[in-house]
Amino acid sequence: MGTEISVKEYVVRLGDDALILGHRLSEWCRNAPFLEEDLALSNVALDFIGRASMFYTYAAELSGQDVTEDTFAYQRDCRDFKNHLIHELPRGDFAFTMVRQYFVDVYSLAFMTSLLESSDSRLAAIAGKAIKESEYHHRRSEEWMMRLGESTQESHRRLQSAVDELWRFTGELFDQDSPERELVANGVAVDTRALEADWNQAITATMSKISIEIPKDELQVTGGREGKHTEFLGFLLSELQFLQRTYPGLEW
Amino acid sequence: MDRRDIGRFVGMDQAEEEKVFQERVDAEEKIEPKDWMPDKYRKTLIRQISQHAHSEVIGMQPEGNWLTRAPTLHRKAVLLAKVQDEGGHGLYLYSAAETMGVSREEMIDDLHEERAKYASIFNYPTLTWSDIGAIGWLVDSAAIVNQISLQRTSYGPYARAMVRICKEESFHQRQGYNIMMTLMRGSDEQKAMAQDSVNRFWWPVLMMFGPHDSDSVHSAQNMKWKIKRQSNDDLRQKFIDQTVEQANAIGILLPDPDLKWNEERGHYDFGEIDWEEFRRSMSGGGPCSRLRLAHHRQVHEEGEWVREAMRVYENKKRSNQEAA
């Protein structure tokens, strides 16, 4: 049975999520509100770029011949990327970045805990490493929710508008198409639908502590897993891939 | 009794204090924050350490520009770790300067108001990927030569910051040199790109060591106080001697027709530095100097609401704890 292709596709999807978010986070290095935050955001960015590298390297092994981690990062076009849309949104202000991070961290922690049980031992090993990072990321972003939520009017206002902006990109995290559902059935992939209730509960609990309202019945934007992106991804890729595209086929 | 306390104990006058201070410096004792020190010594160090801190931080810009364009995932991660280190160096140095009673906010304010400077090398733009290689290789090498020497500077917190920083710098130099080596093994375009970067960065890097000893205003006093341990010209020569070999090893030409081995001196001779260019870049005339400062100011202003939120939050937490 040829599940390799689907496993590979699944692994690439996870790599795409990590790369695109890592790239966005790296944009903060030299642009953060104070020096300690330049360093901390760079740390988180490095973890996600490292995660992308682990997923892509595994995908390259599943592909065979002449494919490397960089083939996936640097030689695919917009429609080939399958990341969830939330990762590609521009970094916005500090509140936007930290709310996105908090949403993603709560999700990743549960996701990686579940991936630890994958029947695919390589994926389980990657999850083992990622989970420790996500614990740290999560402590940090949750602390920032408190800081921004319980201090000034301005920080509260910015936090609320970040939640308003981002909410419609969260539903997609729990939306699985049929190829992924198949992999869930044979124990490779994480059943993300099963993560939704806990995620909602955790986010609701935090947000109510800091009097942030969660949008109700909002129409969700989806399409990332089908390669139907926001317009932002094209610009991101043109920057990310510029050298490899200008001078194809070289060693760097 | 410790010698550093003698002055206070016996009520020495200024001249005696200075004599004891100089004796301690001569004996290679480190001066610590609470020790008596001449006003001028304190001022000089605040200026030098804060300038060094600003250089680390402003230096994040030219390299940081390439974080989103690095050509492979490996290069991207390595460059991010490198630029992050430079920010960390900035932090160590701001802390070292703070031991002299000046706050980070004040130092940043001095930078924004152009009362404090930073290394002019960071006013040069990074135009191509190989500039990242050239900076890591040449700029970090030059920084290492300077900073190794400063590990023996007389002010304790500064010396210790240099020890920590030097441990990280060799990785910076190696990643830069590795980029250059890889390019010099690559296509004609890549070789030309690497050579062009060295052509643009070589002379500015030599200027990083400062004016010739004969033209250097502060040198004598700074050497006597052992703030500075080796002269500008000696450090520059040391850098050139080690770099020529590295350039030869990968087939890069250093853009100086007068560069040649002098058997008698046991050093490389080199051409005259264009100090007009140096003065222009130091006085705000470099290609990017306005941009670098404007960027730093803008980021600082954009971050004000976050820092304010932090302050308010910390205060709330403190008063909650006190109430409890």
Ligand SMILES: [Fe+2]
């Ligand atoms: Fe540094």
Ligand SMILES: [Fe+2]
């Ligand atoms: Fe440095």
Ligand SMILES: [Fe+2]
């Ligand atoms: Fe460095």
